[in-house]
Amino acid sequence: MTHALEIEGLTKTYGSGFEALKGIDLRVAQGDFFALLGPNGAGKSTTLGIVCSLVTKSAGNVKVFGYDIDTHLSDAKLHLGVVPQEFNFNQFEKVFDIVTIQAGYYGIPLKKAAVSAEKYLKKLGLWDKRNTPARMLSGGMKRRLMIARALVHEPRLLILDEPTAGVDIELRRSMWAFLEEMNRQGTTIILTTHYLEEAEALCRNIAIIDHGRIIRNTSKRELLQQLSLETFLLDAETALDNVPELEGFSCRLDDEGVLEVDVHKGQALNDVFLQLGQQGIKVVSMRTKANRLEELFIRMVEHNAPTAEETTEGRA
């Protein structure tokens, strides 16, 4: 089956000599919900920029649904919808015009474009603002406007570069629900995000990029299985004064009297509850100390950190 996105040996060296990508290989299956993660400056936006024709590549191949961007750029673009990191619409144009003009660029006549624009502006809660100039919208509305604009030509592959940056939690959750619905309906989605809980909640497959190289590319499930230790926070019904004795587990109390328990891979949480119950301690709530993916991400990126020599070389 043709991949939604296929990248081979992609490199990018900017005019300044900075090598942003050092040979990226990546495949995203049709219908996937894929996360491209990495620290700032890792090469995420450059990779997606090349796929979307906003950045010129130095070498390598990129195919979108089998269409090579070197030989069939127009066909590749027809299948792509892009939501960039920064607002990139004309601030003086009205919401409805921004979306229908974008459809026009894809060759969609105004009548048809108007129907599609209405559909997505309604779904994203912007229909009431259709005659408002874009500059008058709130930050969250502007983000949703960019999603509506990216979808107006019904692309099969939607690329989102940090779509929920600066968006409040409630809106973020509603955007997640919308994206999940789009994915269920068959749209392949690739996103970059700094909110690792976002990637954990939405994506099935994850690639981690750092210093212009893919350092991990696997399923979220497989990635999370690598986590050998998780720390859980347990709230007792009554505040604990002393650290309880838990055989086989390392635990401690934090400043607010919350019990922190380290659970290694293969250990059962039931044992923790059993032992606490035997000591008369009733647990009323439990949560993980850190986002699981975040823990893994930090470990991987730290492990991949450049040596002092590499850093100096990069600056030279």
Place this chain on the structure above:
Amino acid sequence: MNAQALFTAYSTIVLREIRRFTRIWPQTLLPPAVTMTLYFIIFGNLIGSRIGDMGGFDYMSFIVPGLIMMAVITSSYANVVSSFFSMKFQRSVEELLVSPVPNWIILAGYVTGGMARGLGIGFIVTLLSLAFTRLEIHNLPMVVITVFLTSALFAVGGFINALLATKFDDVSIVPTFILTPLTYLGGVFYSIDMLPDFWQSVSMVNPILYMVNGFRFGILGVSDVNPFVSLGMIVIFITVLSFVALKLLERGKGIRH
């Protein structure tokens, strides 16, 4: 994209451009109308009445074609350079870059948008000139062809300027330091017959001279240069500049990293 889709993309760019300059008409349509009216009053009426004939016509009649052409040139150029550069500045040019619109449609759309403003201004200035003089058109096809081609040429020029510009200063440098002097020295206000031989020869390398004189020939029937040479020069300039603009677009100059 098939032919119909290409036409839709082209008309989308053109309509967007027309909507833009009509929405901000106090910045785009009103100033040239006011400026040209002042030229008509001061140079044509007040000073012109003391100058007497120029090229066999009263001074007002002589400068009207040049002033119309000056307005067309300035507006066609300004529309494209300001619109495309502000798209670059706001990054809304990315809307076009991610879409499947071919480069030649982008260029054609912007040039048509610039022509729409240039020709619109030309029409307004022509109407205003009727309040000061009678225009008897000597050769209508020549008038129409010259004004269309000149407008297209400067719209392409504005597009190249916008691609190469990296800051707002770059947008005003060419109109201020190149376009305006060339227009003023392009025979708008005088016949180059009045100049010493050396300066006549220098004037002949000014492309705007050919456009002003081609247009003047269409209206008055007099010209400092062969009007067909004028048309030929304009066509050559359009071809060369369009080629340059398309090459710059292909390389992503100023728009892709």
